[in-house]
Amino acid sequence: METKYTEDHFEEFEKYDVLTDKDIFTKIWTEPRRIFKFINDTQYEKYLYILMIFAGMVRAFDRASSKDLGDHSSMFSIVFGCVILGGMLGWISYYIYAALLSWTGKWLNGAGNTSSIYRMMAYAMIPSIIGLVFVFLQIAVYGLGYFKNNSDYLESGIAGSIVFWISFAMEILLSLTSLVFTVIGLSEVQKFSIGKAIVNLILPIAFIVVPIVLIVAISMVF
Secondary structure, three states: OHHHHHHHHHHHHHOOOOOOHHHHHHHOOOOHHHHHHHHHHHOOOOOHHHHHHHHHHHHHHHHHHHOOHHHOOOHHHHHHHHHHHHHHHHHHHHHHHHHHHHHHHHHHOOOOOHHHHHHHHHHHOHHHHHOHHHHHHHHHHHHHHHHOOOOHHHHOOHHHHHHHHHHHHHHHHHHHHHHHHHHHHHHHHHOOOHHHHHHHHHHHHHHHHHHHHHHHHHHHHO
């Protein structure tokens, strides 16, 4: 009787792969599925809101650069908007997307809810958040030119070109890594294959965002 109790107790303990906070941020690079399984099984949420604040900043800086805000805005207003407004409000878009992924995922018999998907997305964004280092590096080197619609800052000499191309390559690599982590994490949360997880990521865009854009475009014409 005592032996059975010991075995059952051991099996119960072994159900969870115990990981430290440090493990979450270091082992996610080599064992992403293990990390996302732990996050999902234990509902691990430490640093969740901090990560989402930085994730919001990532999106804000990306939009500021792609929309050439430097052509008509000051450096202070751009950085302030990206850090404060992007950081404080950027999480909303991720939460909405998580809700859409949960909704469309149910069409594929997914197991995840909005909270579990949102939680996963926060940690999947770790590589993209690290990419902020290269964004700030370019801002330090090129100033407002980083946000302008011209390539004059690329002609700032060999050193400037090296900074640009290394930063550009690293940002792309880290963004792709976040995308891969999101696919793996979603497959773990939704209990999907990788293929179904990719389909789940596309569905909200194909069935919701595109029709909304078309409706807005049509309304503007008429």
